[in-house]
Amino acid sequence: xxxxxxxxxxxxxxxxxxxxxxxxxxxxxxxxxxxxxxxxxxxxxxxxxxxxxxxxxxxxxxxxxxxxxxxxxxxxxxxxxxxxxxxxxxxxxxxxxxxxxxxxxxxxxxxxxxxxxxxxxxxxxxxxxxxxxxxxxxxxxxxxxxxxxxxxxxxxxxxxxxxxxxxxxxxxxxxxxxxxxxxxxxxxxxxxxxxxxxxxxxxxxxxxxxxxxxxxxxxx
Numbered sequence: 001x002x003x004x005x006x007x008x009x010x011x012x013x014x015x016x017x018x019x020x021x022x023x024x025x026x027x028x029x030x031x032x033x034x035x036x037x038x039x040x041x042x043x044x045x046x047x048x049x050x051x052x053x054x055x056x057x058x059x060x061x062x063x064x065x066x067x068x069x070x071x072x073x074x075x076x077x078x079x080x081x082x083x084x085x086x087x088x089x090x091x092x093x094x095x096x097x098x099x100x101x102x103x104x105x106x107x108x109x110x111x112x113x114x115x116x117x118x119x120x121x122x123x124x125x126x127x128x129x130x131x132x133x134x135x136x137x138x139x140x141x142x143x144x145x146x147x148x149x150x151x152x153x154x155x156x157x158x159x160x161x162x163x164x165x166x167x168x169x170x171x172x173x174x175x176x177x178x179x180x181x182x183x184x185x186x187x188x189x190x191x192x193x194x195x196x197x198x199x200x201x202x203x204x205x206x207x208x209x210x211x212x213x214x215x216x217x218x219x220x
Contacts, residue, residue: 020130021077029077029124036069037119044119064212066120067156071141071214075148077126082149089150096152097171100188100196103150104169107143107190110134137165139190141214148215155185156212162203166190168211173197180211 021029037044041053058065075082089099113133115123121135125142128134134142140156144167147154153170157178168178168185175197177186187199 021126025077026127026130029073029126030118032073033070033119033122033124036073040066042119063158064214066122067137067141067212067214070122070124071145074125074141075145077124078129078145081129082145085146086149097196099150100147100152100169100171100186103143103146104167104188104190104196107139107146108193110139110142112136112139112191136191140165140167143167143188143190144215153183153185154188154215155180156214157185157187157209158212159203159208159210161205161208164203166199169196171196175199178209178211185211 040055040058043052052062054062054065085103089102094102110128111133112135114135115121115138118124122141123131123134123138125134125138125145128138128142137156137158144154144156147167147169155168155178156165157168158165167188167190168180169188170183171186172184173186173196175187177184177197179185186197188196189198
């Protein structure tokens, strides 16, 4: 069983929660993800090249379709874990900002590793938490799953210029965030031990980032 420890914003010194899938469940998640890649023409040899044959309604919004599909499937696989998170945070009576920092800290401490063997270079969030590793967009999707379950508005932020992904969370911070549909989102870097609202100054040009609404609360 994967064992995580959290202490950000909690009323007790350490709060421990383990979550893992059975071997059969992992095989099912991996099989479904591979089948999803096959259906969309994912090139398993040259996976870095975007030459996939997405359905007509996804042309021009390929990554939105990919992330939405993976997000929705993982919500089912993560349901018992998300329930525990929701109950735990409700019992602690944390503010939205403090709950966001707590969840961000949990995702940040998951070790970084690129899932090059998976379709779209993306590890489903259910496997990120149970296998305890993931890259920037895989970990960011997990964070949005967590935030979405507890009712916190969040968006996925993608940068082609920096080949990177992170999360925008709709909470106020001391620094400027990312504006989307008239609302400001605080930067949430999932691959570094950085506070909510921080982003490398060299990555702050507005045109470097685009929003991909993934959570059920931010889809338009």
